[in-house]
Amino acid sequence: ELYRSDKLDEKTHIYGIIGNPVSHTSSPNIHNPGFEAIRYNAVYVPFLVDSVRAFFKLAEMLQIHGFSVTVPHKRSVQPYLGRITREVKQIGSCNTVVRIQNMWKGINTDYYGFLVPIEALIAQGEIRNALVIGAGGASRAVVWALHNHGVKVTILNRSIEHARTLANETMSAYDTLENAYLYSETVDLVVQTTNVGMGDLMGQEPCPSLHFSGKEFVYELVYKPEETVFLKRAKEAGCTIITGKQMLMEQGKLQFEAFTGYHYPHWVDVVL
Ligand code: ATR
Known part of the structure; x- marks a missing residue:
């Protein structure tokens, strides 16, 4: 239901989550209903990732707009980021990557x-x-x-x-x-x-x-x-x-804002 291909077209922005394991993540249940509720043409997909380097290449090819980062990559994405926030530097952990002016910026919405x-x-x-x-x-x-x-x-x-x-x-x-x-x-x-x-x-x-x-x-x-x-x-x-x-919900809402520039729609009944 979340990834119905007939909802996607050449203008659809791709977002996702990278990790291993990644199958049990509840983040798609936050972002996809959020996109839908504000009629934002985007999809959020889990990517099972072993090589962070290979994923950044793929992210360029697919023009991925942003992604969440989970275990074991929260530290290893950092060499690929053009900018990081003070918190990412302090904690040494990045859970959100967004494309800003053709550069990857790392933030930490857990914080x-x-x-x-x-x-x-x-x-x-x-x-x-x-x-x-x-x-x-x-x-x-x-x-x-x-x-x-x-x-x-x-x-x-x-x-x-x-x-x-x-x-x-x-x-x-x-x-x-x-x-x-x-x-x-x-x-x-x-x-x-x-x-x-x-x-x-x-x-x-x-x-x-x-x-x-x-x-x-x-x-x-x-x-x-x-x-x-x-x-x-x-x-x-x-x-x-x-x-x-x-x-989890609060950090997800902040991530949604970082991805889309919009507040998370308050009327969505999120099932985590
Ligand atoms: P996370 O990213 O969820 O914080 P982590 O980095 O592996 O996961 O940290 C797990 C934390 O839970 C650590 O503080 C760990 O204690 P140690 O530093 O002594 O390993 C703690 N932890 C895990 N299993 C535990 C247990 N059975 N009893 C007490 N503390 C435990």
Whole structure:
């Protein structure tokens, strides 16, 4: 339905997502209904990509207008970009590439998508201290976003070396996950960025010793399932929760804007 060839013609702009694996991506379900709703002649297609270099050649041949980037290419696309934003440079990760004046520009909408639900709270001084669980790729965008907005961050991670590296770059504090209980009721925001709770690790939580006061905002990046054991526990303690699904949608809307120059149509009922 999304890629019906009779909807395409010589003027159709091609967009897509590159990654491996890429078959389970939900991004087409954001962009294609968005294009359709505003009558924008475009299509968004998943491309299973091993060689980033070969894909950039193809992108020229097909005159691709922009694309999303997922695992394992968020870092390796960067040598092919003519321009990158400050955030891409800081995080070392690019999830969106757009063609601007015959040049490829790399941006990171995970960074901004993460901020959307909490921006006003930070501005109002309601979020000053944060605990970030995990120190992988997703965590880098989160920690840099919080740091750039003046929030004091403590990173808790299974491997202390990964925590230390990111903490040193962002002037954050760090500790191991085992010490999570020491940080109970000390922060305004807790962000869970690890993959514990999804896939093979479904039903588990990364820091069961961390106790919630009920006053914190608790934000989780996992979006499948929408509510993990961790988030359920936070909700039961009375915390305000923000889900990975919200962040996924926000970053998708920003990507749509970068691709088309139009706001994402609010009347689309997106099925993620
Ligand atoms: P992503 O891009 O989703 O952040 P990643 O870069 O592979 O993925 O990072 C995975 C994160 O989840 C890391 O913080 C990892 O901890 P380590 O740095 O110690 O590897 C964390 N993680 C993965 N499996 C975990 C588990 N079983 N328990 C605790 N943390 C785990």
